[in-house]
Amino acid sequence: MDLNQTPVCRDQLHESRALSATQATPDEVLIGRIANGDRLAMQVLFARHHVRVFRFVLRLVREEATAEDLISEVFLDVWRQAGKFEGRSQVSTWLLAIARFKALSVLRRKPELELDEETAGAIEDTSDTPDVTLEKKQKADIIRKCLSGLSAEHREIIDLVYYHEKSVEEVAEIVGIPEATVKTRMFYARKKLAELLKAQGIERGWP
Amino acid sequence: MTANKNEAETLPEDVELLLPWHAAGTLSRRDAARVEQALANDNELAARYELVREELGETIRLNETLGAPSARAMQALFAKIDAEPARKPRASFNISLWLTDFIAGFSPRTLAYGATAAALAIVLQAGILAGVFVKDGGTGFTTASFTQGTEGAYVSVRFNPQASAADMTKFLADNSATIVGGPAAGGMFKLRISNGTMSDQDLSAAAKKMSANPVVGFAVPAH
Numbered sequence: 273m274d275l276n277q278t279p280v281c282r283d284q285l286h287e288s289r290a291l292s293a294t295q296a297t298p299d300e301v302l303i304g305r306i307a308n309g310d311r312l313a314m315q316v317l318f319a320r321h322h323v324r325v326f327r328f329v330l331r332l333v334r335e336e337a338t339a340e341d342l343i344s345e346v347f348l349d350v351w352r353q354a355g356k357f358e359g360r361s362q363v364s365t366w367l368l369a370i371a372r373f374k375a376l377s378v379l380r381r382k383p384e385l386e387l388d389e390e391t392a393g394a395i396e397d398t399s400d401t402p403d404v405t406l407e408k409k410q411k412a413d414i415i416r417k418c419l420s421g422l423s424a425e426h427r428e429i430i431d432l433v434y435y436h437e438k439s440v441e442e443v444a445e446i447v448g449i450p451e452a453t454v455k456t457r458m459f460y461a462r463k464k465l466a467e468l469l470k471a472q473g474i475e476r477g478w479p
Numbered sequence: 480m481t482a483n484k485n486e487a488e489t490l491p492e493d494v495e496l497l498l499p500w501h502a503a504g505t506l507s508r509r510d511a512a513r514v515e516q517a518l519a520n521d522n523e524l525a526a527r528y529e530l531v532r533e534e535l536g537e538t539i540r541l542n543e544t545l546g547a548p549s550a551r552a553m554q555a556l557f558a559k560i561d562a563e564p565a566r567k568p569r570a571s572f573n574i575s576l577w578l579t580d581f582i583a584g585f586s587p588r589t590l591a592y593g594a595t596a597a598a599l600a601i602v603l604q605a606g607i608l609a610g611v612f613v614k615d616g617g618t619g620f621t622t623a624s625f626t627q628g629t630e631g632a633y634v635s636v637r638f639n640p641q642a643s644a645a646d647m648t649k650f651l652a653d654n655s656a657t658i659v660g661g662p663a664a665g666g667m668f669k670l671r672i673s674n675g676t677m678s679d680q681d682l683s684a685a686a687k688k689m690s691a692n693p694v695v696g697f698a699v700p701a702h
Contacts, residue, residue, distance in 0.1 A: 434538035
């Protein structure tokens with residue numbers, strides 16, 4: 273990734289955003305049609321959002337089969353609840369909020385799917401010293417490995433902000449916490465990531 | 480998931496907390512300007528911002544490697560939908576969503592989600608509200624077309640894609656017509672042209688007259 277790009281240019285990385293800019297039917301319109309039982313509208317909405325919802329859920333539950341089961345449940349809820357959607361938030365925000373609720377329900381039923389922070393912190397290649405690890409692997413690979421090693425709470429907020437492009441307000445709505453807490457939670461997620469990176473031999477000079 | 484115990488520690492300035500959203504391009508214009516100014520005046524903050532962008536890039540890459548669900552997910556969804564009880568068309572609906580749907584039915588060349596669309600929405604909303612009554616003490620709206628037993632004379636119309644918002648508004652006003660439904664298949668809108676009933680002959684004549692208007696692609700009597 274070109275680190276010199278501006279925030280605006282970053283949008284060009286996302287094909288889905290480009291798609292949304294040219295899509296023929298806004299999500300809100302599809303929801304209105306789904307509320308009237310339009311299956312085609314449901315198919316369009318599913319096609320437009322299911323990959324991102326799947327990835328969001330998969331990062332939380334870490335099991336593909338469970339994530340696949342969950343996305344059909346998420347969109348079934350959309351089918352059932354479309355008439356209650358008031359358009360106060362983006363449809364994608366609504367979808368992620370439903371997905372999060374369902375993923376957390378699964379995690380409560382199957383706690384073995386969650387990786388606690390102690391386990392996450394222990395993720396490292398013990399066969400090499402940190403210096404050797406740096407020589408063998410690309411820094412980017414290690415960052416991604418450490419991103420996967422974060423707790424579900426921290427993975428969730430990092431994904432929502434960086435990948436799903438949600439604002440402070442939208443994250444607050446999805447996660448159900450105050451906006452101030454969203455900012456601090458993101459800060460501590462990044463701090464935890466820095467600690468994991470340090471344990472892998474990457475010292476970034478922060479925090 | 481519970482809140483992190485470490486979250487009671489000392490926090491940096493608000494502008495530093497906003498760096499991830501600045502990198503993602505999801506800040507308001509005002510906050511983005513505030514962050515930009517801070518970055519320009521603080522080299523240390525600018526260095527931290529580079530770390531944020533590094534994280535952002537790798538988070539995107541990580542998610543993009545996750546792949547996509549199999550067709551099983553969609554099959555399961557529609558099997559469940561098929562098992563749902565049949566749904567009756569709603570008797571009421573959200574007027575703002577209806578207007579959005581209405582606007583979405585036009586050609587992007589004519590209404591490109593811009594000022595023209597906004598102006599049309601305002602004008603049409605005024606017109607539509609004349610044919611709409613508040614239901615259940617103001618908890619929602621119901622159009623006359625969705626009310627069983629309402630009398631009136633109706634035509635189905637498809638507007639010319641090249642017609643402007645002003646043209647369509649004038650057409651509705653000239654014909655004392657109110658949009659009460661649509662867009663249906665083929666971009667058809669249902670217009671009420673009279674509150675009373677009309678003979679088939681008069682209705683056909685009215686539809687024929689409308690068809691001759693350049694704003695309209697074609698018009699046919701509707702019931």
